[in-house]
Amino acid sequence: MAREWDATTYDSLPLPHERWGQRTLARLELDGTETVLDAGAGTGRDTVALLEAVPDGRVIALDGSEKMLAALxxxxxxxxxxxxxxxVLRADLTTPLPLREQVDVVFSVATFHWIPDHDALFKNLAAVLRPGGQLVxxxxxxxxxxxxxRVLGDLVADRPPVWPFAAAEETADRLAAAGFVxxxxxxxxxxxxLDDPATLRRFLETIILGMDLDRLPVDERAGFVNAVAERLPEPVIDYVRLTGTARRAG
Ligand SMILES: C[S@@+](CC[C@H](N)C(=O)[O-])C[C@H]1O[C@@H](n2cnc3c(N)ncnc32)[C@H](O)[C@@H]1O
Known part of the structure; x- marks a missing residue:
């Protein structure tokens, strides 16, 4: 099962995820009757917006973290x-998804980079999406x-890779191979x-460094977060967003 998240701290942070959620929602074509899967729903900010966008439909909020789903x-x-x-469905996106019926839409924000194998992920999502259904x-x-x-590489010898940050073209090829058009x-x-140093540290700890911190003894974690924050060239999280839109082949 996927790792746990600190849902309370997550929701207290200034999250660019809000903006990413809104613009991902804006790419959906909805008539209001759809069943939508929110894959990696977290604390449910976008789940609420999806429920409001499909007044005659349904939303399945799937996440691996019990704490995130409790906050949702x-x-x-x-x-x-x-x-x-x-x-609400606690499930693991690295495995075939335990849905009873196919959905009309798969929606996901800030989650797929936590799934190491995107070929398998897209196949699993295609399997629960009806022919013609949308993925955003x-x-x-x-x-x-x-x-x-770079900072993590300097601090940790032989640090194993954590995130599969994929390029746009290879992702398009993977989606086509999984049956998307x-x-x-x-x-x-x-x-x-994030100019406020305490906010930068909480942001790193809660949103970014979870897998790295899980590998450390508890009493070394705060020092590690401080070391990462201090070594960043500026108080900036240099996000690069991969976005995608596709339909399952009919
Ligand atoms: C950065 S949060 C994004 C949450 C929400 N979509 C948002 O935009 O606020 C990533 C979410 O992905 C979930 N997640 C990560 N790996 C997962 C997995 N293998 N299976 C299910 N959920 C996973 C986490 O539990 C977490 O709630």
Missing amino acids: LARLADRPDLRDRLT FDCGGHGNIAAVE GVETSLDPDPTR
């Missing part, structure tokens, strides 16, 4: 109108957080500046 359910506690059309996604792409990775992918720099 808490977000919807006072929205029984939306909750009724939501299914955002994730870290080639060159994403290169400055952070009308594929459009692009790669766009989107640096995020």
